[in-house]
Amino acid sequence: MTVIAFPLLIFTSLLISLCQGAGIATYWGQNTGEGTLATACATGNYQYINIAFLSVFGNGQTPQLNLAGHCSPSIVGICSSIRNDIAACQSRKKVYLSAAPQCPFPDMHLSNAIDTGVFDFVWVQFYNNPKAACQYNGDTTQLLNSWTKWSSVNAGQVFLGIPAAPNAASNGYIPPDVLISQVLPTIK
Numbered sequence: 518m519t520v521i522a523f524p525l526l527i528f529t530s531l532l533i534s535l536c537q538g539a540g541i542a543t544y545w546g547q548n549t550g551e552g553t554l555a556t557a558c559a560t561g562n563y564q565y566i567n568i569a570f571l572s573v574f575g576n577g578q579t580p581q582l583n584l585a586g587h588c589s590p591s592i593v594g595i596c597s598s599i600r601n602d603i604a605a606c607q608s609r610k611k612v613y614l615s616a617a618p619q620c621p622f623p624d625m626h627l628s629n630a631i632d633t634g635v636f637d638f639v640w641v642q643f644y645n646n647p648k649a650a651c652q653y654n655g656d657t658t659q660l661l662n663s664w665t666k667w668s669s670v671n672a673g674q675v676f677l678g679i680p681a682a683p684n685a686a687s688n689g690y691i692p693p694d695v696l697i698s699q700v701l702p703t704i705k
Contacts, residue, residue, distance in 0.1 A: 540564050541562065541563050541564055541565075542563060542564060542565035542566070542567065542640070542676070543557070543562075543563050543565075543566055543567070544566075544567045544569040544570075545557050545566050545567065545568055545569065546568055546569045546570065546582070546583070546584040546585070546586055546587060547569060547570075547583075547584070547585055547586045548586045549586045549587065550586075551586065553598075553602055554566070554568065554599060554602035554603065554605075554606060555601070555602040555605040555606065558602075558605060558606035558609055559605075559609075565638075566606065567615065567617070567640065568582065568584075568603070569583075569584075569617075570582070570583045570617075571583070575630075582596075582599075584596065584599060587599060613637035613638055613673075614635060614636055614637055614638075615636055615637060615638035615639065615640060616630060616631055616636050616638075616639050616640070616672075617639075617640045617641075617642055617678065618631065618639065618641055618642065619641075619642050619645075619646055619649070620641055620642060620643045620644075620646050620649060620651035620652055620660075620663050620667070621646060621649040621651055621663075622651070622663060622666040622667060631670055631671070631672065632670075632671065633671075634671035634672070636672045636673065637672070637673040637674070638672065638673060638674050638675075638676060639667070639670055639672040639674075639675045639676070640676045640678045641664075641667045641675060641676065641677065641678050642678045643660055643663070643664075643677055643678055643679050643689055644678070644679060644680050644686040644687075644688060644689025644690070645686050645687050645688060645689060646689070647687075647688050647689075650663075651663035652688070652689040653679070653689055653690070653691045653695070653700075654688075657691075657695065657699045657700055657703075660691075660700065661700070661703050661704075664677060664703070664704055668704070677700070677704050679691055679696075
């Protein structure tokens with residue numbers, strides 16, 4: 518399997534399933550204001566917490582997490598508290614392997630890895646790709662056409678990754694009325 522290391526938004530290293538949260542997923546690890554991982558797991562607010570991001574992997578390299586909001590792996594010992602948080606979350610529920618490709622299909626960095634079929638979840642990022650013609654831009658056509666391609670990949674489950682608020686990403690936000698009336702009926 519050939520996998521290219523790419524530092525941001527390409528791979529989710531751990532996915533912890535928490536039995537609550539009504540299907541809500543979040544990324545954890547990039548924002549100092551989000552609190553500890555153990556706290557996020559204990560809230561019950563999320564069904565899934567993606568620890569983000571695995572920035573170095575494949576080709577015989579030692580995997581390396583980018584948890585810029587909490588620690589730096591280049592400073593020895595500073596990430597040890599995260600180890601305890603991961604253990605606390607793992608003790609609560611099952612751990613999954615997931616990937617978070619960009620919406621252009623196939624993803625130029627993760628397509629070979631996704632094709633292996635080893636991922637429990639694929640969280641396709643349908644945002645921050647305005648020139649790729651695969652995200653919402655006032656019309657759902659391109660997004661839904663791209664979704665049709667992504668929904669056929671060999672993965673346990675494929676998720677539509679979209680920003681939860683207009684300021685959560687540079688672009689790709691879908692207003693709730695459009696999401697409910699035009700997008701969700703197609704992707705269910």
